[in-house]
Amino acid sequence: MGEQQSVSEATSLRPERGASLVLVAAQATTSLGTAVTGFGMNVWIFEETGSFALFATLAVVAALPGLLLAPVAGVVVDRYDRRLVLLACQGVGAVMLALTLLAALTDSLSAPLVGVLWAVMSSVGAFSWPAVSASITVLSSPEQRPRVNGLAETLMGTVTVGSPVLGAVLYRFIGIEGIAAFDLASYAACLGLIAYMRFPEERRRAGAAGGGGPRFGDDLREAWRFLSGRRDLLRLLVFFVLVNVGLSMFTVLYAPYVLSFASSGVLGILLSLGGAGTIVAGAVYSATGGPTAKHVGVLAGALLAGLSMAALGLLREPYALYAVAFLYGTSVPLLNASSQTLWQASVPPALQGRVFSLRRMLAWSMTPVSMVASVPLAERFAAPLVREGRPAAGLWGTGTAGALGLTATLCGLLCLLVIALTQATGGLRTEGGQPVA
Template identity: 35%
Template sequence: MRIFILIWFGQLISLIGSGLTRFALGVWVYRNTGSVTQYALISLFAILPSILLSPLVGVLVDRWNRRSCMILSDAGAGLSTLAIALLLFVGRLEVWHIYLVVGVSSTFSAFQWPAYTAATTMLVPKQHLGRASGMVQFAEATSRLLAPMLAGVLVVTIQIQGIILIDCVTFLFSLVTLLLVRFPQPKTTAENEVKKSWQLREFTYGWTYITARPALLGLLIFFAAINFLIGVVSVLVTPLVLAFAAANVLGTVLSIGGSGMLVGGLVMSVWGGPKNRILGVFGFTLSGGLSILLAGLMPSVPVFFAAAFIYYFGVSMIDGCDQAIWQSKVAPAVQGRVFAVRSMLALASLPLAYLIAGPLADQVFEPLLAPTGLLAGSIGKIIGVGRGYGIALLFVVVGMLTMLAIAFGYLYQPLRRLDDQLPDAIADEAFP
């Protein structure tokens, strides 16, 4: 576990730096453009390259040393962030520059998640995978908690250029931690050995592996649906909060969400998650859907605080349970390819969410609840009328659709009985 903890700590520091940059750039773009659509395009460019490259990345992660993949990812992402800093220093930064650099950074980052996840399986005993997943969620939560608060202070004192340079230093720190360790390599069998020739079946192996197991396919489809709904919400959180409060309140909302994720990560790290992990996924997804629904029905700062904490607490538990399921049910030697396909398909719905969230808010839902809007005299009497209330209505719709997706997932028997019916692919003992 010592090697895993050292790597985890390096990634934690890097996540905090990236969170600073993400917050600062998001506020900068929204304030300079006033457009939800242009703001949402940052999220699109941040994820689309990773999705498109996933089949190739999965093969490479299984071929290459997984530590080398993580080093490549951190180095490329750090250089991309440095490019934004240089453009800011010379006063030439424009929105399209951010799209381009974020896309390049996403290309390198595509290697990070499958390599990190597959390496964790080799470093951590199966019985502690839930706790390791909780630690990963704890790191993400720490970033979400600290980054908005720090960014709000630093953007005034050292400005956005200084924030981005701090991010570059955190990337360097994570690189050093990776250079100090060695990763064990998985044992291969005749069935899952990665061949040295570039054959089509290598790129389709992950898909074949998943489709041969209906429970994993059902889990993948479930998360594709949930991620689409989450994508819509994630784009619109900033415009919704800024419609009712100042930017410093937005930072507080995000920090409270981070504290919820932090507590969830701590609970997951100590507890390891419920014995039946798929029921944990369903239960905490339900609590997240209810929090989204609440934020839409009663849009106000206190409700945003409560909803953010509840939602992000559940995110830690959901991701921890989901991660442990995949790590225990998929053979370590093929996890690079399987996890890459899993990532590609589960996240494939996000670009669509990012593309439609802005137009839906700007052109459909906001006009519906304008003072003279079509629904001002009906739903407007329940939620409210004016700027931001249309986005609130969209949150209500997303919350209801989330609960519908949970119902369909629970009714699908292979998914509901995944933990009991699908055998584990790794042994109980610790790995060397």
């Protein structure tokens, strides 16, 4: 560990004023374009094929590359100039979108090509996310980071609210070709912003440009040694793995659950209000810097999410659902911005690419399993419990709505159980007994 740059060394770098905000804005720009494209492609796939199986397959194709490439991405982000990594990501994304636009214009767009597009974009995200996260550390002071992370959550909430509306308008008036062109323009804008930025000089790892530096496996082992030597961070990571099980199941169930008893218009309002909650909470977090002890923010965010999921499974009245959906949205910045700030402060910048990539891969490792498990949980466990005459039917109702509602509540209760067990076994604290933040 002696050759690594320490966190205190990193904070002595002089970050360019406002550079981290420009980077966050650039990332949000491409996120908006990608979200709009995702909406348009989903509509196009459904209209062209009508196949739910194909829809689900493409969702898996979109998720897996990002998880599988995470270790490689972490090594690359730590070995090479992160600005160049980001430029390469934007360039690859722009080329892929240009090919997609060409295919759409020549009536050559197909489901396999859409699958390739999402696989490439997922791969690009595997590299760009740790590069952005690690760059924020050196582009902002420790005091600025909570506000920058809060702003990032605000912008992502704006993307969540705005992308379906913008995607629907663009798809109706200019079609899939126009949407691909819009996304291509967003990547070009982000490419220009990053090319204009200056990053503080960082000490790169030996062998970054070739030669006799450490091997790929050595780089990964170094990151794992750091992570395994920090039981407090491992504890936080396990916390997120378990909480994400509930969140992943709920994400799959949310739309079918609402549509089982309400209209698509109600679902649209709920999704928009969830995004609005994220915008408001993110703006407050950015303005105040969030809780002083970041582990409190993590626990509070998970608590809000758990209570909201449990309540949403019980409710049917639209206005009550609207209020809880907004509350659910407010949990996102508390959970994510607090966690991100904590990791940025705890991991040496020279290791952040690898550690952050490992962290993301492990934190979401159970997501595919959770999504698959949600089906038997609802059909084989929850459905029998809400049959007519059963006590649970009085609370959650019967039929599909009752089974999915009970499952949603169980997702929330799982999060609450994880919080309770974490607190009962020492909480999210360092080995020395002080808060992680």
